[in-house]
Amino acid sequence: MAIHNDLGRRGEQLAKTHLENTGYEVIDENWCYGKAEVDLIAYKDRTIIFIEVKARTGTGFGEPEDFVDLRKQKLLAKAADEYIYLMNHQGEVRFDIIAILFTSETVYRLNHIEDAFWPKPE
Template identity: 65%
Template sequence: MASHNDLGFKGEAIAKAFLEKQGYEILDENWVHGKAEVDLIAYLNRQIIFVEVKTRTSVAYGMPEDFVSETKQKQMDLAANEYIELMNHKGEIRFDIVSVLFDKQNNYTINHIEDAFWPS
């Protein structure tokens, strides 16, 4: 498996542990609907949160969260609509981004952006 995939899985595990420590319940990981994948689906305060995790080792081309494209946002919206229908969820939802940035010593920083976008 490619090392960038390993980095992505590592970032998702870190993001999951971070969210759980903050009191979020993780409902699903790597949930797929059609072409769309949602890295983490969490639950907190009667709200379902769809989370995109971005992991990088450099900011040379921008911060990790800058790489959540409009196309990705639309795909997440489609997946979210399917998920809330399947779960018969009648409450609020939101879309978050968790970015994990590693330095050369393999230390990392986490940036959790709540309500990061709302697909149009």
């Protein structure tokens, strides 16, 4: 297994734990629709939150959250539309990013960015 896959899985597990410890209910993990994969889908205060998790070991190319580009945002929006339709969700929707920067094997900084973006129409 590639090292970046292990890092991604560790990041997603840390993000899930963070969400659960702060009152979110994680209702889905790694949900796929078409070419999009939503890392975590959570629910809190009658809002469905679609969460992209980005984990990195350095900032040489930017902060982890910088890697959620417009293309990724559009893919997440399409997946979210389908999920909302399937679940017949009538409440609010939000897109968050959880950025995790590892400085060593056991030391990391987690940044939960709420309402990080709203996908623009095509």
